[in-house]
Amino acid sequence: xxxxxxxxxxxxxxxxxxxxxxxxxxxxxxxxxxxxxxxxxxxxxxxxxxxxxxxxxxxxxxxxxxxxxxxxxxxxxxxxxxxxxxxxxxxxxxxxxxxxxxxxxxxxxxxxxxxxxxxxxxxxxxxxxxxxxxxxxxxxxxxxxxxxxxxxxxxxxxxxxxxxxxxxxxxxxxxxxxxxxxxxxxxxxxxxxxxxxxxxxxxxxxxxxxxxxxxxxxxxxxxxxxxxxxxxxxxxxxxxxxxxxxxxxxxxxxxxxxxxxxxxxxxxxxxxxxxxxxxxxxxxxxxxxxxxxxxxxxxxxxxxxxxxxxxxxxxxxxxxxxxxxxxxxxxxxxxxxxxxxxxxxxxxxxxxxxxxxxxxxxxxxxxxxxxxxxxxxxxxxxxxxxxxxxxxxxxxxxxxxxxxxxxxxxxxxxxxxxxxxxxxxx
Numbered sequence: 092x093x094x095x096x097x098x099x100x101x102x103x104x105x106x107x108x109x110x111x112x113x114x115x116x117x118x119x120x121x122x123x124x125x126x127x128x129x130x131x132x133x134x135x136x137x138x139x140x141x142x143x144x145x146x147x148x149x150x151x152x153x154x155x156x157x158x159x160x161x162x163x164x165x166x167x168x169x170x171x172x173x174x175x176x177x178x179x180x181x182x183x184x185x186x187x188x189x190x191x192x193x194x195x196x197x198x199x200x201x202x203x204x205x206x207x208x209x210x211x212x213x214x215x216x217x218x219x220x221x222x223x224x225x226x227x228x229x230x231x232x233x234x235x236x237x238x239x240x241x242x243x244x245x246x247x248x249x250x251x252x253x254x255x256x257x258x259x260x261x262x263x264x265x266x267x268x269x270x271x272x273x274x275x276x277x278x279x280x281x282x283x284x285x286x287x288x289x290x291x292x293x294x295x296x297x298x299x300x301x302x303x304x305x306x307x308x309x310x311x312x313x314x315x316x317x318x319x320x321x322x323x324x325x326x327x328x329x330x331x332x333x334x335x336x337x338x339x340x341x342x343x344x345x346x347x348x349x350x351x352x353x354x355x356x357x358x359x360x361x362x363x364x365x366x367x368x369x370x371x372x373x374x375x376x377x378x379x380x381x382x383x384x385x386x387x388x389x390x391x392x393x394x395x396x397x398x399x400x401x402x403x404x405x406x407x408x409x410x411x412x413x414x415x416x417x418x419x420x421x422x423x424x425x426x427x428x429x430x431x432x433x434x435x436x437x438x439x440x441x442x443x444x445x446x447x448x449x450x451x452x453x454x455x456x457x458x459x460x461x462x463x464x465x466x467x468x469x470x471x472x473x474x475x476x477x478x479x480x481x482x483x484x485x486x487x488x489x490x491x492x493x494x495x496x497x498x499x500x501x502x503x504x505x506x507x508x509x510x511x512x513x514x515x516x517x
């Protein structure tokens with residue numbers, strides 16, 4: 092009986108394995124497809140995670156508004172990406188600047204192979220990046236910007252800034268030709284959102300009472316939960332950017348976790364030395380700073396380099412939040428620029444130093460020219476995002492009759508004044 096079962100098993104394998112191999116040879120690899128679908132879901136989870144991360148640091152009268160800013164981006168940019176965002180970012184190239192409209196409303200995008208995964212899967216994976224990039228910016232103006240203004244801004248910013256920048260770096264555009272390395276979004280996601288958040292904070296203005304009034308986080312438990320969800324989702328963010336279930340994806344997974352841990356430790360040890368106590372907010376902030384810093388080099392650097400990059404992320408971002416922000420006097424409510432802007436810049440430049448995987452080498456491994464390529468990417472991204480964001484804000488201001496809520500509405504809190512709800516009904 093056992094011999095008959097073994098024979099049957101061999102027969103079935105012989106019957107079906109060739110067809111499986113043929114399916115793989117035809118372009119689509121089922122292992123890669125399953126992996127990237129999972130990674131897309133992980134990146135999607137990062138946006139609700141960001142909602143918790145931000146909401147815990149906000150004041151309790153603004154918790155729902157703060158969370159809604161992330162959730163509405165999940166809805167808004169999901170639709171924008173399907174209709175025109177994807178084609179602008181990844182449509183056939185137009186002079187290295189932007190994609191054309193061949194993929195408008197996903198025309199021509201379906202179950203056919205894009206590399207080793209279905210085109211639909213590639214599209215939705217990239218769409219999750221577009222969503223969280225815009226959501227990151229909202230942390231800079233918590234508690235004072237009109238909901239209508241931020242929604243219009245987000246739609247314009249994603250279309251005018253994110254989609255072309257994405258095309259320049261990942262969609263076959265001109266910036267990639269300079270040889271810059273951005274594995275998972277150091278320039279495209281973090282520098283662009285960080286510097287845009289700074290412009291937003293400056294143009295919209297400081298919160299009422301800042302910095303005289305204490306504006307302490309109201310629920311650090313939410314912030315730690317958000318940090319955990321972001322950390323978890325970041326494995327999909329970085330490992331998934333390889334677009335295949337292979338050794339580089341495994342490397343990206345390892346260095347992502349390593350840099351996050353190093354960033355969290357660096358931040359709390361610095362504040363422990365300076366203030367005498369390590370804080371939960373510092374640990375969460377440092378971990379996210381380490382995650383930001385490793386993003387551009389996740390597939391290009393080794394684990395030991397990831398420790399150095401993570402420590403640098405925690406240290407540089409701590410200094411930006413603790414020294415640069417008070418000295419310059421801007422009110423970036425939740426330190427988007429201090430963590431994502433500064434962390435992204437450090438990560439991009441560190442990639443040019445520590446890259447050492449395959450044929451991709453940085454300055455410390457015999458290729459000093461990589462630093463120049465990284466610098467070009469950083470500078471171009473900053474200029475484009477800063478100028479574009481300012482122009483968009485002026486347009487939005489004209490459309491909405493002002494960017495800010497009234498002083499009275501700000502004092503009441505945006506949960507009630509903008510949404511007619513309260514996060515806590517005790």
